[in-house]
């Protein structure tokens with residue numbers, strides 16, 4: 001039997017493909033399935049839709065189309081930006097990142113460290129904030145790149161990208177931002193912010209998985225990371241994911257059209273959910289700054305119980321939420337983001353992330369508010385009786 005559609009509160013993990021996006025990309029799977037590099041018209045005709053999509057994604061972040069490189073996703077874009085900065089400045093062997101970056105940054109840097117590069121990992125305050133003076137002091141003459149995310153996937157906490165870019169400009173060091181969680185939720189303008197590299201991923205934006213973008217500011221030295229055919233003007237090898245790229249273009253258009261609306265509505269739903277939980281369940285705390293935060297994310301700790309129990313009981317009611325980041329869950333390790341913010345392991349393990357999207361409704365929020373108090377109560381009383389035994 002098919003499962004009913006989920007009540008989906010995990011939009012920072014991935015999003016449903018928008019019907020408009022699916023309509024736009026399907027013809028490129030069904031009919032126009034040629035290879036854009038082919039000499040004949042059936043393939044060649046694909047260069048136009050590819051370039052149109054490039055223009056649309058560029059417009060989303062106020063870039064120029066030639067500054068956009070399509071990749072296989074956020075992870076590849078991030079790996080590429082960091083590696084390119086090292087390859088194009090071989091005399092520089094130091095990187096600066098924060099303790100709350102996505103594993104695509106943290107684990108890539110761990111590998112670089114094993115290869116002999118030096119990495120400074122900046123600590124984070126209790127509300128998820130970054131000490132910009134410390135960041136500035138951490139940049140050295142041999143720093144190849146600073147990489148700081150625009151918005152944290154677990155807590156939604158925002159970092160001041162413009163200020164960090166200004167520091168990096170002053171220090172004459174390259175700056176990359178992992179903006180995977182930002183589009184459609186936070187305005188991004190590469191001209192205003194002055195970043196050198198910026199990573200995006202389509203599947204956080206109501207488009208398919210496996211397609212991403214690396215923005216490279218015009219004039220920035222760039223070395224390709226994925227090497228093969230001469231696609232993307234020699235900057236990223238591999239036959240283009242035409243349908244994914246077209247879908248990303250359409251999703252970028254929709255995100256621009258709906259940014260304000262979606263955010264006002266989603267923010268008020270998120271606030272209703274969060275305030276409702278805080279009002280009806282004792283001893284719940286919000287992780288991360290409540291002001292400097294994406295409008296769709298709420299990360300809450302329910303001390304005394306493990307998030308996993310909450311998530312399983314929510315799942316029984318058809319509700320999807322997550323603990324930590326989906327990319328690392330499946331392991332019971334407490335979230336590195338919450339640990340970096342000074343949470344103890346028990347509180348980190350007791351935290352659940354609700355992340356809303358454009359398809360969430362007030363009725364769904366009401367349903368969670370109805371189910372959750374009993375779930376928490378049940379788990380807390382079970383854990384009390386286990387502890388008493």
Ligand SMILES: Cc1ncc(COP(=O)(O)O)c(C=O)c1O
Pocket residue numbers: 012013072073074075076102104149151152153178180181200201202203210211212325327
């Ligand atoms: C902040 C952040 N960076 C990078 C990624 C990786 O993106 P992708 O799944 O497209 O590789 C994610 C995905 O969860 C993310 O949330």
